[in-house]
Amino acid sequence: MCLFCKIANDEITSNKVHENDNFLAFHDINPKAPVHVLAIPKTHIDSFNEVTPEIMAGMTAFIQEVTEIVDIKQSGYRVITNVGDNGGQEVKHLHFHILGGARLKWGHFSDADPKDFL
Ligand code: 5GP
C-alpha cells in the first residue's frame, strides 16, 4: 500500500483539514508556503494521467471547500499536481498541492531555457 493510501486509511497519521467519502485533505509535512495542503482521492490513482472527469468533478468541489476552510479563497492560492518524472512527482498517488497564505513566486521551473523549445 502506498504512503498516501496509508494516510487515507489512518495507518499513518496526518494533520487533516477536510474529508468526505471520496477525498481527504491534510497539511503537507514539508510546507512550501504558509498554507500547503494536499488533497487526495481516498482510492488509489497513480497520477493525473489516470484520473477520470467524474472524479475530477468531485475533486474540484472538494478543493474549493478546502480553500474556504483554510481561508485562502479570497486572498488567492495556487493548485498544482506534479505528474511523472519531469513533473517531479515523488508520491505516486494523485495529489493536488493547494498553496497560499502569502504572495507566491512565479518563474522558471527548469534549468532549460524555454526559448530553446519554441
Ligand atoms: P510530490 O513531490 O509527489 O508532488 O509531493 C509529495 C508531497 O508529499 C511533498 O510536498 C511532501 O512534503 C509530502 N509528503 C511526503 N510524505 C508525507 C507524509 O508522510 N505526510 C505528509 N503530510 N506529507 C508528506
Ligand code: ZN
Ligand atoms: Zn495510494
